Each structure stands twice: as structure tokens, then as C-alpha cells.
Amino acid sequence: MYKALALAVLLIAPAHAQTAQEIVAAADAVRNPEKPFRIVATVIAYKSGTAVDRNVFAVWSKLDPATRQFRDVMLYTDPPRDAGKILLLNGSNLWFYDPASRQSVRMSPQERLSGQASAGDVLTENIATDYTAAADGTETIPDANRRQRVCWHLELKAAKTSATYNRIEYWVEQKTFYPIKARFFADSGAPLKTLYYRNFVRIDDRMAPAQAVIVDAVDPSLVTTVDLGMPQFEDVPDLWFERDYLPHLKAQ
């Protein structure tokens, strides 16, 4: 309730009253529900416009009130060779469980999994928790559907060593606090990918993006869409975020 009031104050306050960090936090609130939820996310990879890969994940997310960061359990359900694998993110701890070996292995945020490079794009994260934001003026940019949006242009720097990216450029619409676009950079300074949010739909009492589109900067012919699905608000017990619980996780 307190958070909802704070967000309402942010949304109705004049634009100049917000700090860059508050803008990022407000955009986080647009992307991520406060209540524990489950989504079924479909990730489709396109190569030169042709769909070449499809992954489906069930993701349970819950905000940790102590850190203001989300904890996520992600169950792979498709393709068949990956079905049953689980990724767990709890604070800075990232674990990968493989039912074939019945074992959980610790991973670093930058480590990638076989054929599942898109997994990290599905995890729920509060950007404001891990990055320090600075305002870089106002820009009018086209969104993924080529609709012009008046945005704050923000420059984000990693505030924690565990942050996946060193630098992010971020565009947040001024009128709505919708996250519109983000560009992620490698430690070397080279751009890695550009992410667009689109198809904002009403979920519960708020508007949220239903799809993320990721354009690879290293191989520009690669585009990935992430359909986030409609979240099912349900209790997610804290013990689900324990690595030893992963073998007992059920899809239903």
C-alpha cells in the first residue's frame, strides 16, 4: 500500500520533480508487479526475419522486501531437450538445475546456457536496485511499433559488482513512465543489444508491457521476441527459492 502511494505520487508529480533514480524505479513498477506471480513466457528467436528457435518457460517471481529485488525460479518446458531444467535467481545467487544429473550448479550472471541464451531476458529484475541512473535530457524516439514517444533519456551505471551489464542507456516515456527502449553495453563499451517494450496491456490495476523485443547488436540479423503472457497472481513460498527445493518443483 505504501509503495502504491509512493508510485502514485511519482506518476502525478511534475516531470522536473523526479530524480533519474525515481524514474527508473517507476518504470520498474510498470514492468514488474509487486505481488508474487507466475507467467508462462514464450521466447522466439528470428534470424533474418525467419523464426529459428522457440523456448517456453514458466517463471515464478517474488519481490524480496529486504533487497527490493526479485527472486525468480524459471522452469524450461520447451524445447524437449531442455524440458525440466531450472534456473534460480535469489539475490546475487544464480543456480542451474539439470534433472539429468539431479544437481544444481552455481553460475555467474554472464554465464550462458546451451541453446538458452535468452533465458536471462525472461527473469524479472528491478533495474533501479542494481544500477545508478543519471538523466541525459529529453528525446522523442520511435517505439517498436514506430509510434513517437517523448522520453527521458537515462544513463545507467552498474552500482553492484553482480550487475550483469556495466552500462545501460534507457528511455522511459515521460507521460506514463512506460519503459520504451534500453541499450545494453559490454565492459569494452561495445553495444550488445537493444531492447524494446511494446503492447502495453492492463494487468490487474496497472498497465504493463506484454512483449519485449531484443535486437542483437553483434549479429543484427538476430531478433528475439519475448511474450510475457498474463501473470497469474499466486503465492510463491519462500522455500521455492532454495536450490535444494528445485528437484521438487512442480509445473502445476
Add this chain to the structure above:
Amino acid sequence: MRRAFVAGAASVLCLAGAAADDDLDRIPAMTPQAAAPALQTPQAVYLQGDLALGASRKNLAVQLAPPPSWEARLFLDTRLSWDIGSIVLAYSGRLNLRAEDGLPFPSRETIRNDLREAYAGWQDAGGLSVELGRINLKSGVALGFNPTDFFRTRAVVEPVSADPTVLREDRLGAAMLLAQQVWAGGSVTLALAPKLAGDTPPYANDALPSFDPMFDRTNARGRALLKASVDVFDLSPEVSIYEENGRTQFGLNVTDGIGAATVVYLEWAGGARASLAEAAFADGVRTGVLPPAPVLPVSAARGFRNDVAAGVSYTVPPGITVTLEYDRHDAGFSGDDWRNWFGIGAANPSAAGPLWFIRGYASDRQEPVARDSLFVRFDWPDAIVRDLHLTGFVDSDLRDGSGLAQFAADYYVSPEWTVGGLVDLDIGGRHTDFGSLPQTATMLFKVSRYF
């Protein structure tokens, strides 16, 4: 000059605009959102055919029959589970059809089934679970050598690859009662595995039973494991106590993430135990394979011996993860053991059988012969082209510099089909750990179909 600068700036702006437009041009049109697929408990079934070709070493320091020059195999790998309320039923196994150089076809060896797991379980919403049956219980955070993976011994049958991460995927569970309580912040696990069969010596590759659960491999002795883990300082420490026939081992696992690209880990197990040579000799005598007189000088002393694996994994762009791990195995061969092994083998060819029994015993128990090893592994998903996965490792005996090197490639042709191959090389002089092995190189080609 000023005009040139403005023109240059304008062209940069145009290029930037063009880049943004290029991005938008590549984005597929928004399609009506499909209904989310219904969630089901994932099942895993795949069919794999593989062909392995091997090259054997000439002029071995200690004589041994050459390994098969080829092996062809087709297997159906199944991992299924059913949830009935709070009850879970699970089955995991591999049905093999195989042929190899020197093996009559068809014969008893042609069709084999490995029953990896079959158990019934119950769990409540509070994190308590109880399982009964054949269960694969694994422990350990290291990649190359897992000292605390106490149930690994004798559990691997006909591995597809020597990669330790693959060995963990295909092994027999032990018949046990497994109880676990997980709570937010930690867990406690108790496993009780009774003795169900008599002890047997390691199986020869051409003498594996067809349809036999082989409890002699997994339940020849009563075993118990108690382990607990807590979330402290992000280190995820896990302590364990393992009991087997009155012999107690203690274990510890610790791992931590440093920054966004690094993971460090430490795994340790220790307790009073015999050396490898002594344990192998005692096992050979007990199972009637070796004569009562030891082929190598062995001491009956059971000192406190440590097993340690300490490693660091680091991910570099574009997503290559490199792991460097040091392994210490106190019970492994000392310098004197190696000198005796080669010396006795050269002087007395009739001792070759007992000498190779010791090496086979270590392999059967997934125990290094070396005391000090360096394990280096790389893992590169989407390497060079999308859906190509490259892995490789070198496991090197630090005493003599010999090692096993493997390079493997898998290509995910489609969500259902995968093709792959690997090359194993045993590198070293003829009087070294890996250079004394009868095979020099192995190549394997495989095709998998997932259902």
C-alpha cells in the same frame, strides 16, 4: 572547414538515425498473442545413435589387451515422473542396443537396460519430502572431481563421454530411503542405503548383464549420508557426514559468486581410509579376483586422507566460460607407487593383470589415480554460429604432465534433432599416468532425436 565539420556531424546523425530505423525494420510485426501453453510436468525421452572409433597404443609399458576398435550403439533414454497429489512416481533408465569389435552379435550383450532410478516419493507444502526406491543422490560443487559425491562409486555404466559433467548424467542410483527438509534459508538431507547384494569386482565391458539392476554396484554395503546446508554470506555452505561399513568421511562444499562473471568453489572430503593401492588390493582379494599376496607393496595403515577440489570459473565475452580446478587426492598413487607399478609390470609380465586391476578399480569408483591434478574446461554455447555448442577439457596429472584432452561439439539442428561428435586424446609418455593407457584416441559421432 566548419562546413565540412557540420556535414560530417550531419552524416553521423543520419547514420545514427539509419541504425535506429534498421533496428525497427528488423522487428517482426506484432502478432496476436497466442494463449500461454498449458503447464505440464516435463518428461524427457530421446533416442540416440552413436558410433565410436578408437586407436590403441603400441608398445605399452605394462601389457594389456587393446580396447575395441569400434562400438556402435542405439539407446532410448527415458526420464519420466508422474505427480498424483502429493505423491511422486519417477522412472529413469536407458535401453541399449549395441555392437562392438570382438563382441558376438547378437548375444546377451547386445541388449542391455540400465535402471538409473525408480522411486516413489511424498512431499508436503512445508518442504518435507520422503522418497523410497533407487535414487540418484549427487553432491558437490566442483566440475572435475567431486570428493563429496559419495554415491558416485561404481555407478557409471558405459559412459558416452569421459567428461565429468556427462558422467554425472548417466549413472545408477542406489536403493535408499531419502528424507529431506527444505526451508527458507537451508536444508537437511538424510539418505539410508542398505546392503542388498554381495560385493563384485569391476565389470569387463564385454560382461555386462542385460536386464539386471546391478545392486551389487550400488548396494553392496550399507551406507548413510547426512548433510545440511544454510544460506550464509552467499557462500551456500554444505556440510556432510558419510558412513560406509564403519568408515566415516566428512565433507564440505562452499561456493561464491564474485562480480558478474566469476564463480569460485571449494569442495573437501576427509576421513581415515586406505590408499588406492591398498583398497584395490583388498577389494580384489575379497571378490576373489586377486591372490592374497599383494602385487604392489601396500601398507595396511588407514591414515586420515583428504580429497580437495578448488576451482574458479570465469566467463569472457562472447559467453565462453573457462574453469580452472586443482584436485588433490591423498589416497592416489605416490611416486613410489608409480615406480613400483611400472617396474613390476616390466619385470614380471604375469603381474600385468593385478596391476591393471588397480587402475580399473580406480576408474570404476570414479577416483583419480593421480594425487595432484589440474582440470581445465571451457564451455561455449552458440559458438561461432547459433546453436553450435563447443566444450572441451584437459585433465592433467601434475606429477608427470600427462593428461586426457577432450574436444566436443553439439549442433542443435532443430528443437528435436541434435548431431554431435567428440575426440578424446590420452597424451603422455609410455611411463606416465595417461600415456600408459591402452587407447591413444577415441572419436565419437552421435545423432539424437528428442520426443
